[in-house]
Amino acid sequence: MSWLAFIAQAVKNDPRLKLAAGVALLGAVVAAVLAFTGGNRELAVIGGLFVVGFMILLAIFITISESREPRPRLAAFLIWSISLAFVGSIALVVLSYFFCLPQPLGSSCAMRLSYVRGEIADLPPPHKKQIGIALEGHAMGAINADTKAFHFVVLENPSKRSTLTVTVRSPDKAVDRDEDIKVHLSCIVPSFRSSSMLEWRYAEDGVPQPDGTVVATPVLYENARKIGEFGRKDPILCQDAPAVPRESSGWRALLPSWQAFAQTAASQPSPEIKAAIQDLTHEDTIVRRSARATLGSGSVAAVPSILEAMRQKPGDYQVQLGGSVALTEMLRRNKADAGAIAKLITRPEDRGLLLEAAGAKDRTLRIYASEFLSDLGDPEMSRQALGLAARTDDANARYNWLLVAQGGWHKLDAAQKQAAGADLGAAYAASGPETRKLFGKLN
Secondary structure, eight states, rough: OOOHHOOOOHHHHHHHHHHHHHHHHHHHHHHHHHHTTSSHHHHHHHHHHHHHHHHHHHHHHHHHHOSSSSSOHHHHHHHHHHHHHHHHHHHHHHHHHHHHSSTTTHHHHHOOOOEEEEEESOOOTTTTOOOEEEEEESSSEEETTTTEEEEEEEEESSSSOOEEHHHHOOOOOOOOOOOOOEEEGGGGGGGTTOOOOOEEEEEEEEEETTTTOOOOEEEEETTEEEEEETTTSSSSOOOOOOOOOOOGGGGGGGSSOOHHHHHHHHHHHOOOHHHHHTTTTTTSHHHHHHHHHHHHOOOOGGGHHHHHHHHHHHTTTTHHHHHHHHHHHHHHHOOOHHHHHHTOOOHHHHHHHHHHHHTTSSSSHHHHHHHHHHHHHHHHHHHHHHHHHHHOHHHHHHHHHHHHHHHHHTTTTTHHHHHTTHHHHHHHHHHOOHHHGGGGGGG
Protein backbone atom coordinates (compact mmCIF):
# COMPACT_ATOMS: atom_id res chain seq x y z
CA MET A 1 0.00 0.00 0.00
CA SER A 2 1.38 3.40 -0.99
CA TRP A 3 1.77 6.11 1.65
CA LEU A 4 -0.93 8.27 0.03
CA ALA A 5 -3.39 5.41 0.02
CA PHE A 6 -2.40 4.59 3.59
CA ILE A 7 -3.16 8.14 4.78
CA ALA A 8 -6.42 8.25 2.78
CA GLN A 9 -7.53 4.99 4.35
CA ALA A 10 -6.61 6.26 7.81
CA VAL A 11 -8.61 9.46 7.28
CA LYS A 12 -11.57 7.43 6.08
CA ASN A 13 -11.52 5.17 9.12
CA ASP A 14 -10.67 7.70 11.86
CA PRO A 15 -13.25 10.41 12.80
CA ARG A 16 -10.48 12.57 14.28
CA LEU A 17 -8.70 12.69 10.95
CA LYS A 18 -11.96 13.52 9.16
CA LEU A 19 -12.41 16.48 11.52
CA ALA A 20 -8.82 17.60 10.95
CA ALA A 21 -9.27 17.39 7.17
CA GLY A 22 -12.54 19.34 7.37
CA VAL A 23 -10.98 22.15 9.46
CA ALA A 24 -8.03 22.33 7.07
CA LEU A 25 -10.36 22.58 4.09
CA LEU A 26 -12.46 25.26 5.82
CA GLY A 27 -9.31 27.25 6.65
CA ALA A 28 -8.17 27.05 3.06
CA VAL A 29 -11.56 28.27 1.78
CA VAL A 30 -11.66 31.21 4.24
CA ALA A 31 -8.10 32.17 3.32
CA ALA A 32 -8.96 32.08 -0.38
CA VAL A 33 -12.04 34.25 0.14
CA LEU A 34 -10.03 36.82 2.15
CA ALA A 35 -7.27 36.83 -0.43
CA PHE A 36 -9.48 37.52 -3.44
CA THR A 37 -12.21 39.77 -2.06
CA GLY A 38 -10.17 42.78 -1.01
CA GLY A 39 -9.12 41.57 2.45
CA ASN A 40 -5.62 41.39 3.80
CA ARG A 41 -4.03 38.93 1.36
CA GLU A 42 -0.82 38.45 3.29
CA LEU A 43 -2.67 37.59 6.47
CA ALA A 44 -5.02 35.31 4.51
CA VAL A 45 -2.14 33.37 2.99
CA ILE A 46 -0.37 33.04 6.33
CA GLY A 47 -3.56 31.94 8.07
CA GLY A 48 -4.46 29.44 5.38
CA LEU A 49 -0.95 28.04 5.27
CA PHE A 50 -0.88 27.72 9.04
CA VAL A 51 -4.26 25.93 9.24
CA VAL A 52 -3.59 23.58 6.34
CA GLY A 53 -0.07 22.80 7.48
CA PHE A 54 -1.13 22.19 11.06
CA MET A 55 -3.87 19.82 10.03
CA ILE A 56 -1.57 17.91 7.69
CA LEU A 57 0.93 17.48 10.49
CA LEU A 58 -1.83 16.35 12.84
CA ALA A 59 -2.93 13.79 10.29
CA ILE A 60 0.60 12.51 9.85
CA PHE A 61 1.21 12.19 13.58
CA ILE A 62 -2.05 10.34 14.19
CA THR A 63 -1.42 8.06 11.23
CA ILE A 64 2.11 7.24 12.34
CA SER A 65 1.04 6.68 15.94
CA GLU A 66 -1.60 4.17 14.88
CA SER A 67 0.49 2.38 12.30
CA ARG A 68 1.56 -1.12 13.30
CA GLU A 69 4.22 -1.40 10.61
CA PRO A 70 7.81 -1.08 11.87
CA ARG A 71 9.49 2.22 10.90
CA PRO A 72 13.26 2.53 10.46
CA ARG A 73 14.92 5.12 12.68
CA LEU A 74 16.03 7.15 9.67
CA ALA A 75 12.47 7.43 8.39
CA ALA A 76 11.22 8.50 11.81
CA PHE A 77 14.02 11.05 12.09
CA LEU A 78 13.19 12.51 8.65
CA ILE A 79 9.50 12.71 9.45
CA TRP A 80 10.10 14.54 12.73
CA SER A 81 12.76 16.84 11.20
CA ILE A 82 10.57 17.86 8.28
CA SER A 83 7.58 18.35 10.57
CA LEU A 84 9.47 20.53 13.03
CA ALA A 85 11.07 22.54 10.22
CA PHE A 86 7.61 23.15 8.77
CA VAL A 87 6.21 24.28 12.11
CA GLY A 88 9.25 26.51 12.69
CA SER A 89 8.90 28.11 9.26
CA ILE A 90 5.24 28.87 9.85
CA ALA A 91 6.04 30.36 13.27
CA LEU A 92 8.81 32.53 11.80
CA VAL A 93 6.58 33.84 9.03
CA VAL A 94 3.82 34.69 11.51
CA LEU A 95 6.29 36.42 13.85
CA SER A 96 7.79 38.37 10.97
CA TYR A 97 4.35 39.64 10.04
CA PHE A 98 3.26 40.75 13.50
CA PHE A 99 6.60 41.71 15.09
CA CYS A 100 8.52 43.10 12.10
CA LEU A 101 11.50 40.77 11.93
CA PRO A 102 14.32 41.72 9.54
CA GLN A 103 13.85 41.83 5.77
CA PRO A 104 12.81 40.12 3.62
CA LEU A 105 10.50 38.20 5.98
CA GLY A 106 9.32 41.41 7.62
CA SER A 107 8.70 43.28 4.39
CA SER A 108 4.98 43.29 5.11
CA CYS A 109 5.60 45.43 8.21
CA ALA A 110 6.99 48.29 6.15
CA MET A 111 4.02 48.05 3.80
CA ARG A 112 1.28 47.95 6.43
CA LEU A 113 1.23 51.66 7.16
CA SER A 114 -1.72 52.70 9.25
CA TYR A 115 -2.97 56.26 9.19
CA VAL A 116 -5.46 58.57 10.78
CA ARG A 117 -7.31 61.49 9.24
CA GLY A 118 -8.14 64.72 11.02
CA GLU A 119 -9.15 68.32 10.74
CA ILE A 120 -8.52 71.53 12.65
CA ALA A 121 -11.50 73.91 12.67
CA ASP A 122 -12.01 77.53 13.79
CA LEU A 123 -8.79 78.66 12.14
CA PRO A 124 -7.68 82.31 12.19
CA PRO A 125 -7.78 84.17 8.86
CA PRO A 126 -4.86 83.24 6.54
CA HIS A 127 -3.54 86.79 6.62
CA LYS A 128 -3.01 86.44 10.40
CA LYS A 129 -1.79 82.87 10.92
CA GLN A 130 -0.77 79.97 8.70
CA ILE A 131 -1.34 76.44 9.98
CA GLY A 132 0.72 73.36 9.11
CA ILE A 133 1.67 69.97 10.51
CA ALA A 134 4.98 68.14 10.88
CA LEU A 135 6.09 64.67 11.99
CA GLU A 136 9.37 63.95 10.18
CA GLY A 137 7.70 63.30 6.84
CA HIS A 138 4.91 61.18 8.31
CA ALA A 139 2.22 63.85 8.33
CA MET A 140 0.77 66.10 5.66
CA GLY A 141 -2.12 68.48 5.35
CA ALA A 142 -3.64 71.49 3.62
CA ILE A 143 -6.38 74.07 4.01
CA ASN A 144 -9.73 73.04 2.54
CA ALA A 145 -11.14 76.10 0.79
CA ASP A 146 -14.72 74.83 1.10
CA THR A 147 -14.76 73.93 4.79
CA LYS A 148 -12.14 76.55 5.76
CA ALA A 149 -10.55 73.90 7.97
CA PHE A 150 -7.10 72.35 7.93
CA HIS A 151 -7.35 68.70 6.86
CA PHE A 152 -4.44 66.38 7.56
CA VAL A 153 -3.25 62.78 7.54
CA VAL A 154 -0.82 61.24 10.04
CA LEU A 155 0.94 57.98 9.19
CA GLU A 156 1.86 55.56 11.93
CA ASN A 157 4.95 56.98 13.60
CA PRO A 158 8.09 54.83 13.14
CA SER A 159 10.44 57.23 14.90
CA LYS A 160 11.39 57.68 18.54
CA ARG A 161 9.67 61.00 19.07
CA SER A 162 6.44 61.14 21.03
CA THR A 163 4.90 64.39 19.77
CA LEU A 164 3.44 65.77 16.59
CA THR A 165 3.93 69.46 15.78
CA VAL A 166 1.14 71.72 14.58
CA THR A 167 2.90 74.73 13.13
CA VAL A 168 1.39 78.16 13.72
CA ARG A 169 3.22 80.86 11.80
CA SER A 170 2.82 84.42 10.65
CA PRO A 171 2.45 85.01 6.90
CA ASP A 172 4.76 88.00 7.29
CA LYS A 173 8.17 86.96 5.91
CA ALA A 174 9.90 89.28 8.34
CA VAL A 175 8.46 87.53 11.40
CA ASP A 176 10.33 84.55 12.86
CA ARG A 177 8.21 84.07 15.98
CA ASP A 178 6.70 80.66 15.29
CA GLU A 179 4.10 79.46 17.79
CA ASP A 180 4.21 75.72 17.21
CA ILE A 181 1.99 73.45 19.30
CA LYS A 182 3.14 70.02 20.47
CA VAL A 183 0.48 67.29 20.54
CA HIS A 184 1.38 64.06 22.32
CA LEU A 185 0.87 60.96 20.19
CA SER A 186 -1.23 59.41 22.95
CA CYS A 187 -3.97 61.73 21.65
CA ILE A 188 -3.64 60.22 18.18
CA VAL A 189 -2.74 56.52 18.59
CA PRO A 190 -6.30 55.34 19.47
CA SER A 191 -7.53 56.48 16.05
CA PHE A 192 -5.06 54.38 14.06
CA ARG A 193 -6.62 51.42 12.21
CA SER A 194 -10.08 52.86 12.67
CA SER A 195 -12.46 54.92 10.64
CA SER A 196 -12.74 57.62 13.29
CA MET A 197 -11.52 61.09 12.40
CA LEU A 198 -9.63 63.47 14.67
CA GLU A 199 -11.66 66.63 15.17
CA TRP A 200 -9.59 69.42 16.69
CA ARG A 201 -10.34 73.07 17.25
CA TYR A 202 -7.91 76.00 17.17
CA ALA A 203 -8.23 78.79 19.71
CA GLU A 204 -6.15 81.53 21.27
CA ASP A 205 -6.51 81.52 25.05
CA GLY A 206 -5.28 84.18 27.40
CA VAL A 207 -2.42 82.52 29.29
CA PRO A 208 -1.15 84.31 32.43
CA GLN A 209 2.60 84.92 32.46
CA PRO A 210 4.86 84.93 35.51
CA ASP A 211 5.12 88.73 35.33
CA GLY A 212 1.35 89.10 35.63
CA THR A 213 0.57 89.85 31.98
CA VAL A 214 -1.84 87.76 29.93
CA VAL A 215 -0.72 86.66 26.46
CA ALA A 216 -2.98 85.34 23.69
CA THR A 217 -1.55 81.87 23.09
CA PRO A 218 -2.39 79.33 20.34
CA VAL A 219 -3.98 76.16 21.75
CA LEU A 220 -5.72 73.08 20.35
CA TYR A 221 -8.85 71.45 21.73
CA GLU A 222 -10.53 68.12 21.10
CA ASN A 223 -14.10 68.77 22.13
CA ALA A 224 -13.69 70.47 25.54
CA ARG A 225 -10.30 68.91 26.30
CA LYS A 226 -7.14 70.91 25.68
CA ILE A 227 -4.56 68.74 23.89
CA GLY A 228 -1.83 71.25 23.07
CA GLU A 229 -0.57 74.71 23.94
CA PHE A 230 2.28 76.80 22.59
CA GLY A 231 5.02 77.33 25.14
CA ARG A 232 4.13 74.31 27.23
CA LYS A 233 7.30 72.33 27.87
CA ASP A 234 5.67 69.00 28.73
CA PRO A 235 3.02 67.92 26.20
CA ILE A 236 -0.47 67.21 27.47
CA LEU A 237 -1.11 63.48 27.83
CA CYS A 238 -4.48 62.09 26.89
CA GLN A 239 -5.18 60.04 30.01
CA ASP A 240 -7.71 57.75 28.39
CA ALA A 241 -5.36 56.82 25.57
CA PRO A 242 -2.90 53.93 25.47
CA ALA A 243 0.81 54.57 25.66
CA VAL A 244 2.66 55.47 22.48
CA PRO A 245 4.10 52.27 21.00
CA ARG A 246 7.84 51.81 21.01
CA GLU A 247 9.86 51.91 17.83
CA SER A 248 11.01 48.32 18.00
CA SER A 249 9.38 45.18 19.27
CA GLY A 250 10.29 41.63 20.09
CA TRP A 251 13.95 40.70 20.12
CA ARG A 252 14.93 43.93 18.32
CA ALA A 253 14.14 45.90 21.48
CA LEU A 254 16.94 44.02 23.23
CA LEU A 255 19.57 45.05 20.70
CA PRO A 256 21.34 48.44 20.84
CA SER A 257 20.74 50.80 17.98
CA TRP A 258 23.57 51.10 15.49
CA GLN A 259 23.24 54.85 15.93
CA ALA A 260 24.61 54.44 19.44
CA PHE A 261 27.90 53.39 17.88
CA ALA A 262 27.82 56.06 15.18
CA GLN A 263 27.16 59.19 17.27
CA THR A 264 30.66 60.57 16.98
CA ALA A 265 31.02 64.18 16.02
CA ALA A 266 32.55 64.77 12.62
CA SER A 267 35.66 66.90 12.50
CA GLN A 268 34.21 68.96 9.67
CA PRO A 269 30.54 69.79 9.06
CA SER A 270 28.95 68.47 5.89
CA PRO A 271 28.19 70.86 2.99
CA GLU A 272 24.48 70.52 3.82
CA ILE A 273 25.07 71.65 7.40
CA LYS A 274 27.28 74.54 6.26
CA ALA A 275 24.59 75.71 3.84
CA ALA A 276 21.90 75.47 6.52
CA ILE A 277 24.03 77.53 8.92
CA GLN A 278 24.36 80.23 6.27
CA ASP A 279 20.63 80.16 5.56
CA LEU A 280 19.71 80.91 9.18
CA THR A 281 20.00 84.60 8.27
CA HIS A 282 18.48 84.36 4.79
CA GLU A 283 16.08 87.15 3.90
CA ASP A 284 13.29 84.66 3.10
CA THR A 285 11.51 83.25 6.14
CA ILE A 286 10.74 79.98 4.34
CA VAL A 287 14.43 79.42 3.67
CA ARG A 288 15.29 80.21 7.30
CA ARG A 289 12.71 77.72 8.55
CA SER A 290 13.97 75.09 6.13
CA ALA A 291 17.50 75.65 7.47
CA ARG A 292 16.31 75.11 11.05
CA ALA A 293 14.54 71.93 9.99
CA THR A 294 17.68 70.65 8.25
CA LEU A 295 19.82 71.29 11.31
CA GLY A 296 17.22 69.85 13.68
CA SER A 297 16.87 66.64 11.66
CA GLY A 298 20.62 66.11 11.48
CA SER A 299 22.79 64.04 13.77
CA VAL A 300 24.61 65.10 16.91
CA ALA A 301 27.57 65.85 14.66
CA ALA A 302 25.86 69.12 13.66
CA VAL A 303 25.85 70.48 17.23
CA PRO A 304 29.38 72.00 17.18
CA SER A 305 28.54 73.91 13.98
CA ILE A 306 25.31 75.24 15.49
CA LEU A 307 27.09 76.35 18.66
CA GLU A 308 29.86 78.00 16.64
CA ALA A 309 27.32 79.96 14.60
CA MET A 310 25.57 81.14 17.77
CA ARG A 311 28.93 82.04 19.33
CA GLN A 312 30.03 84.08 16.31
CA LYS A 313 26.82 86.13 16.20
CA PRO A 314 25.64 86.47 19.81
CA GLY A 315 23.47 89.49 19.06
CA ASP A 316 21.78 88.11 15.93
CA TYR A 317 18.23 87.13 16.81
CA GLN A 318 17.76 84.94 13.74
CA VAL A 319 20.89 82.91 14.49
CA GLN A 320 20.08 82.54 18.20
CA LEU A 321 16.49 81.52 17.46
CA GLY A 322 17.50 79.23 14.60
CA GLY A 323 20.13 77.48 16.70
CA SER A 324 17.79 77.09 19.66
CA VAL A 325 14.99 75.70 17.48
CA ALA A 326 17.36 73.21 15.81
CA LEU A 327 18.77 71.97 19.12
CA THR A 328 15.28 71.68 20.60
CA GLU A 329 14.08 69.69 17.61
CA MET A 330 17.01 67.28 17.92
CA LEU A 331 15.92 66.29 21.42
CA ARG A 332 12.27 66.20 20.45
CA ARG A 333 13.25 63.58 17.87
CA ASN A 334 15.35 61.53 20.27
CA LYS A 335 15.84 62.47 23.90
CA ALA A 336 18.41 59.69 24.22
CA ASP A 337 20.87 62.02 22.44
CA ALA A 338 20.90 64.40 25.41
CA GLY A 339 24.03 62.89 26.94
CA ALA A 340 25.99 63.02 23.69
CA ILE A 341 24.95 66.64 23.06
CA ALA A 342 25.78 67.70 26.63
CA LYS A 343 29.34 66.44 26.15
CA LEU A 344 29.75 68.81 23.19
CA ILE A 345 28.72 71.94 25.14
CA THR A 346 32.00 72.52 26.93
CA ARG A 347 32.79 76.19 26.31
CA PRO A 348 31.63 78.62 29.01
CA GLU A 349 30.53 81.08 26.32
CA ASP A 350 28.27 78.43 24.75
CA ARG A 351 26.64 77.73 28.09
CA GLY A 352 26.26 81.43 28.70
CA LEU A 353 24.59 82.04 25.33
CA LEU A 354 22.12 79.19 25.76
CA LEU A 355 21.20 80.32 29.27
CA GLU A 356 20.87 83.89 28.05
CA ALA A 357 18.48 82.69 25.34
CA ALA A 358 16.44 80.78 27.95
CA GLY A 359 15.90 84.07 29.81
CA ALA A 360 15.48 86.31 26.77
CA LYS A 361 12.86 89.03 26.55
CA ASP A 362 11.52 87.44 23.37
CA ARG A 363 9.01 84.79 24.38
CA THR A 364 9.57 82.48 21.38
CA LEU A 365 13.35 82.35 21.86
CA ARG A 366 12.90 81.89 25.60
CA ILE A 367 10.52 78.95 25.15
CA TYR A 368 12.68 77.04 22.68
CA ALA A 369 15.96 77.57 24.54
CA SER A 370 14.54 76.62 27.94
CA GLU A 371 12.90 73.49 26.51
CA PHE A 372 16.22 72.37 25.03
CA LEU A 373 18.22 73.01 28.19
CA SER A 374 15.61 71.32 30.37
CA ASP A 375 15.58 68.22 28.16
CA LEU A 376 19.38 68.30 28.09
CA GLY A 377 19.38 67.55 31.83
CA ASP A 378 22.92 68.80 32.41
CA PRO A 379 23.57 69.27 36.17
CA GLU A 380 26.08 72.10 35.70
CA MET A 381 23.65 73.97 33.45
CA SER A 382 20.93 73.35 36.03
CA ARG A 383 23.04 74.85 38.80
CA GLN A 384 23.90 77.93 36.73
CA ALA A 385 20.27 78.46 35.77
CA LEU A 386 19.24 78.39 39.42
CA GLY A 387 21.80 81.09 40.21
CA LEU A 388 20.44 83.27 37.41
CA ALA A 389 16.88 82.73 38.64
CA ALA A 390 17.89 83.89 42.12
CA ARG A 391 19.47 87.12 40.89
CA THR A 392 17.11 88.32 38.16
CA ASP A 393 14.30 90.84 38.50
CA ASP A 394 12.56 89.51 35.37
CA ALA A 395 9.73 87.22 36.45
CA ASN A 396 9.41 85.58 33.02
CA ALA A 397 13.14 84.85 32.80
CA ARG A 398 13.11 83.45 36.34
CA TYR A 399 10.31 81.06 35.42
CA ASN A 400 12.17 79.67 32.42
CA TRP A 401 15.50 79.42 34.23
CA LEU A 402 13.77 77.39 36.91
CA LEU A 403 12.44 75.10 34.17
CA VAL A 404 16.05 74.63 33.05
CA ALA A 405 17.10 73.98 36.64
CA GLN A 406 14.55 71.19 36.92
CA GLY A 407 16.16 69.31 34.03
CA GLY A 408 19.42 68.38 35.76
CA TRP A 409 18.48 68.88 39.40
CA HIS A 410 18.08 65.16 40.09
CA LYS A 411 21.69 64.60 38.97
CA LEU A 412 23.12 66.85 41.69
CA ASP A 413 24.31 65.10 44.81
CA ALA A 414 23.20 66.01 48.33
CA ALA A 415 26.17 68.33 48.93
CA GLN A 416 25.58 70.22 45.69
CA LYS A 417 21.89 70.66 46.47
CA GLN A 418 22.74 71.92 49.92
CA ALA A 419 25.20 74.42 48.44
CA ALA A 420 22.44 75.64 46.12
CA GLY A 421 20.09 76.24 49.06
CA ALA A 422 20.72 79.99 49.24
CA ASP A 423 19.93 80.51 45.54
CA LEU A 424 16.90 78.26 45.84
CA GLY A 425 15.58 80.31 48.76
CA ALA A 426 16.23 83.63 47.03
CA ALA A 427 14.49 82.49 43.86
CA TYR A 428 11.51 81.21 45.82
CA ALA A 429 11.18 84.45 47.79
CA ALA A 430 11.14 86.50 44.57
CA SER A 431 8.66 84.23 42.76
CA GLY A 432 4.95 84.65 42.30
CA PRO A 433 2.29 81.94 42.80
CA GLU A 434 2.64 80.52 39.27
CA THR A 435 6.43 80.24 39.44
CA ARG A 436 6.42 78.73 42.94
CA LYS A 437 4.67 75.66 41.52
CA LEU A 438 7.98 74.75 39.88
CA PHE A 439 9.78 74.31 43.19
CA GLY A 440 8.06 70.97 43.80
CA LYS A 441 10.66 69.37 41.52
CA LEU A 442 13.55 71.25 43.15
CA ASN A 443 13.88 69.52 46.48
